[in-house]
Amino acid sequence: MRILLVEDDRLLGDGVKAGLTQAGYAVDWVRDGEAAVAALSTETFAAVVLDLGLPKRDGLSVLKWMRGRHDATPVLILTARDQLDDKVRGLDLGADDYVLKPFDLDEIAARLRALVRRAHGRTEPVLILGEIELNPAARTVTRNGEPVELTPREFDLLHLLLENSGRVLARRTLEEQLYTWQDAVDSNALEVHIHHLRRKLGNELIRTVRGVGYMASAEASAP
Template identity: 75%
Template structure:
């Protein structure tokens, strides 16, 4: 799950990036508002972590531009304890949640998961599809109740597909979400991961849409 972190503080940014990466997110980090807007117009992210106190262009203004351009990406605001007013303005400007600094990394991860989940119009925590159950929090997958070990990339890929059950995800979208900048693949790595998923979970689950991408059918409950 690819996240854009907008944070000017080097220390904090470093910690958040490391922590979230450890929780299975892919984190791209920019230091100011202009860079954030540039990144958001060029790439697609599952969510944005936005610090309000930024140099040059402040967080609220970034948020406002984003929303007035019609971009619906979920935004989680990072705010200091004494900025309650800003926080409320942020929510009304279209932020989806906020956390107060200092915050707990586990909590931040949980909130991000909730946010992304919500933004996709689904409110259930674990993703179910027939015999396959994926638990995003525990990073575990079961097939007919039996645990299946997936590697990191396999897990991310499966989660995206299940999240979007019923919709086709293009190669491009999958690759963008799977890889942060500077690690773009130019091979068939995606296909290889799909292949591994099929081997572990059966060939029925993931359908190929030739020339477009992959999808998992609408979930049978």
């Protein structure tokens, strides 16, 4: 899942980006509110981690702009303990959750998983499709109860497809959610990952919709 991190503190931003990357997220990091607006105007993210005290345009202004354009991307606010009023204003403006500084990186990762889960209308922490079970927190996959070894990119692609099971995802959508601005992407990288997933999990799990994209189907994956 691709995350936009908006934080002007370089030391803190480095730590959050590294921690979320290790947790399996693809993280793009910008350092001011104007850069956040520019990124959100042209890119799609699974969630936004938003500091409030930003240069050029503060976090509350970014949040108000997002909700004003009906952008429902989940937003997790980073706030200091002495910024209670800003925290309340952020929630009233449409933020989905907040964490207080200093914070634990595992907590941020867990809260992001919960936000993404709720955004997809899901209550269970584990994704199940036919004989396939994926645990986002543990980053494990089983087929008929047997563990399946996936590369990090294969896991992220499967997670994205299962999170949207029954829905066709365009190639561009998949690539936008899997890769950051810094990633060098081969033209056939997505097809290679799809091929490997089919080999490991069964050819029927992922359908190709010609000219449109790919879809994970409950009917196709039934044992």
